[in-house]
Amino acid sequence: xxxxxxxxxxxxxxxxxxxxxxxxxxxxxxxxxxxxxxxxxxxxxxxxxxxxxxxxxxxxxxxxxxxxxxxxxxxxxxxxxxxxxxxxxxxxxxxxxxxxxxxxxxxxxxxxxxxxxxxxxxxxxxxxxxxxxxxxxxxxxxxxxxxxxxxxx
Amino acid sequence: xxxxxxxxxxxxxxxxxxxxxxxxxxxxxxxxxxxxxxxxxxxxxxxxxxxxxxxxxxxxxxxxxxxxxxxxxxxxxxxxxxxxxxxxxxxxxxxxxxxxxxxxxxxxxxxxxxxxxxxxxxxxxxxxxxxxxxxxxx
Numbered sequence: 001x002x003x004x005x006x007x008x009x010x011x012x013x014x015x016x017x018x019x020x021x022x023x024x025x026x027x028x029x030x031x032x033x034x035x036x037x038x039x040x041x042x043x044x045x046x047x048x049x050x051x052x053x054x055x056x057x058x059x060x061x062x063x064x065x066x067x068x069x070x071x072x073x074x075x076x077x078x079x080x081x082x083x084x085x086x087x088x089x090x091x092x093x094x095x096x097x098x099x100x101x102x103x104x105x106x107x108x109x110x111x112x113x114x115x116x117x118x119x120x121x122x123x124x125x126x127x128x129x130x131x132x133x134x135x136x137x138x139x140x141x142x143x144x145x146x147x148x149x150x151x152x153x
Numbered sequence: 154x155x156x157x158x159x160x161x162x163x164x165x166x167x168x169x170x171x172x173x174x175x176x177x178x179x180x181x182x183x184x185x186x187x188x189x190x191x192x193x194x195x196x197x198x199x200x201x202x203x204x205x206x207x208x209x210x211x212x213x214x215x216x217x218x219x220x221x222x223x224x225x226x227x228x229x230x231x232x233x234x235x236x237x238x239x240x241x242x243x244x245x246x247x248x249x250x251x252x253x254x255x256x257x258x259x260x261x262x263x264x265x266x267x268x269x270x271x272x273x274x275x276x277x278x279x280x281x282x283x284x285x286x287x288x289x290x291x
Contacts, residue, residue, distance in 0.1 A: 022170075022261045072169050088166040095260050098240025110243045113211065 002104060007134035007149060010103045015138055015147045018096045023067035028139050040123045040146075041085075043093035045116050047101065050109030053132075053151040055097040057089070058123070062142040064089050090116030100149065155183035157202050161194040161220065162209040162238070167260075171207050171238060178264035180271055191220030198230050205275070206235045210250070221253050234274045238262065 002010070016027050041064050044056035059067075068080040068088035080088070093116050101111050132152070138145040158175065160168045172185050186201050188194035192215040197203070206224075210217035217237060225231045235255040241247060242259070250257050256274045258266055 018261055021263070068166070071166050073173055084166065087164050091164045091166050095240050098242060098260070102242030107242060107244045110245055113240070115211075115213075 004134050007104060008136055010100060011134055011136035011147045011149060012138070014099045014103055015096055015136055015145070018092070018099055019067075019138060019140075019145065022071065022092060022095060024070045025063070025067055025140050028141060031139055036123055038123045040121055041089060041118065042121050043089045043116050043118050045093050045097045046114045047097065047111050049111035050105050051151055053149065055093065055100065055150075056148045057093045057096065058121070058146040058148070059089075059140075060143045063140055063145060066142060067092065086118040090118055096147065100147075155181035156204040157184050157186065158182060159186045159188060159194060159197055159201075159203045159206045161188045161191065161206065161212070161217070163189045163212040164209075165189075167209065167238075174262060174264050174267055175207070178268040178271070180268065191215030191217060191223070194220055195223055198224065198227075198233075203230075203233055205271075206233055208235060208237050208255075210237060210239045210241060218250070218253075221255060225253065236270055236274065 020026055038060065040058045040060055042056050042058045044054055046052075046054045064085050065080060068074075068085045069076065069078070071088045071092075072080060072084060074080060094113060097113060098111075101109075105111070133148070133150045135146065135148045138147070158172075158180075160171050162168045162171065168187055168189075176182060186197050186203065188197050190212040194206070194208070195215075208217045208220065215223075217239070221235060221237075224233070224235070236258055237250050237255055238258045238260060239250075240260045241250070241257075247257055256270050258270050
């Protein structure tokens, strides 16, 4: 199994590539933050197979709105519905997860990804990083996109 | 002249993206049909002339592999080109998919990747020969 540092790098690199190619949101070098206690939307995917775990993506409403509009080809004057935002964010989570797992495990192993779950949460910075987990932050114009991966023993 | 394309995915967002990417790839399109699972897709095949199917794998009710198996049993439909569009990265799974005689595109995908797969699958896109009811050869 890879080191935590290696998993973090994969999360960032794969996340960046998928986000930029799929949503046309580009990662900036200007650091933003997601204040503790602020409301965020989280999409999470559980998986099993070669190994078992969960992957999640968190972002604020503004980012989810923008990426949804971009994925659907809508302009800013035509806001997406709640259902559209949930669907788009879930699909983004699903695609990043699939690509991250392939990068970590290689081309041979088989994984089964469950349907994404979407929820609103209060942002907390209590993610416990361990040998079996990693997180990465992507800085976007409208805030932070946080990727988290937990592998179960 | 253009293709009647059936897009099968339980995500409406992904169906929209597939359609836009197909249009950007230069594939001549006559109409799009949507289905959110394999069962709906089989029903759509009965109702409409379809020249090409783009298909996700992980869907409720009937998944993509089950749909392909059912479609291949029917001589009316078993020669329609099928492209699986999926996040699947396992060589084992991709080989299983391709053994069914279908093509595969990995998500996320670009118009160029779509165009390449379709040219390999159905040949020269400018001279594509739809199955539809305005085609004298059918």
